Amino acid sequence: MAEQAGAGKSVPMTMIQALRSAMDVMMERDPNVVVYGQDVGYFGGVFRVTEGLQQKYGKSRCFDAPISEGGIVGTAVGMGAYGLRPVVEIQFADYFYPASDQIVSEAARLRYRSAGDFTAPITIRMPCGGGIYGGQTHSQSPEALFTHVCGIRTVMPSNPYDAKGLLISSIENDDPVIFLEPKRLYNGPFDGHHDKPVVPWSKHEMGKVPEGYYTVPLESASVFRPGKDVTVIAYGTMVWVAEAAANETGIDAEIIDLRSIWPMDLDTVIASVKKTGRCVVVHEATQTSGFGAELVSLVQEHCFYHLEAPVERVAGYDTPYPHAQEWAYFPGPERLGAALKRAMEK
Structure with missing residues (x-):
């Protein structure tokens, strides 16, 4: 910063x-x-x-x-x-x-x-x-x-x-x-x-x-949290859910905050996944045709021979967003933590 x-x-x-x-x-x-x-x-x-x-x-x-x-x-x-x-x-x-x-x-x-x-x-x-x-x-x-x-x-x-x-x-x-x-x-x-x-x-x-003028470049992701075990690709609220999941599981996750979703900083993503050999993608939107699908595809295209496990995806459910059951729908540390553990076991 x-x-x-x-x-x-x-x-x-x-x-x-x-x-x-x-x-x-x-x-x-x-x-x-x-x-x-x-x-x-x-x-x-x-x-x-x-x-x-x-x-x-x-x-x-x-x-x-x-x-x-x-x-x-x-x-x-x-x-x-x-x-x-x-x-x-x-x-x-x-x-x-x-x-x-x-x-x-x-x-x-x-x-x-x-x-x-x-x-x-x-x-x-x-x-x-x-x-x-x-x-x-x-x-x-x-x-x-x-x-x-x-x-x-x-x-x-x-x-x-x-x-x-x-x-x-x-x-x-x-x-x-x-x-x-x-x-x-x-x-x-x-x-x-x-x-x-x-x-x-x-x-x-x-x-x-x-207080004054400064810029954060568009198309520039940040390494929100360095790690060596698994890469978590996130943005917005899910960055903080990813940090909580990493802390609670004890897994040394590297969290990539996309910031600019599209056009995205693919170089930062590729470098991280090639380093860790594992990847979990998380977003709040519904899973089917969510942006996570594009991220999984890009990781597979560019990092296939470096992957030690299938890419995991955690997202909102394919249902209308419920009012009273918001917390059941919302991807939280438990669901993301389970995905991190699956990635590490394979």
């Missing part, structure tokens, strides 16, 4: 505060950055991520939008094509479907269709995954759907430091970015056993965030 020149001193931040700080920094640096979405302005967003931005920058830079996801993204595409850098919020990732045509048919293809004359430098923020007992209408993890679309990037941070740096990089990027924010991590790291974070971000190293 080396600070960049001009980043300023580091202070404790939650992920919510880090995301807000990223938008604040970019709105101050670049007058073309605008922030909008449902309840984003006066109310500050349903999770208060944009709180205070309208008061600081005015209603022309941070404002509310009608309940029309297609309209929100569609106007962002137009704004981006004519020089602005919109940062729009879809209140929950589950609500992106009405905007899917604008994302897939317009934003993702604009640079190609115009032969580079126009781009869509837009960032689409979406809270995702479990954490509020919201069930199938407020808890989905749709990252795999976006990774299938050429022309867009898909990002999911696991901590405040990465969240701010990745969001700044996303806003500066000239192509559309889907920026997924795990709700369970908004207020602290999470071990998969409790409703609330195990510790607040203010007491964790990754909760120390530079």
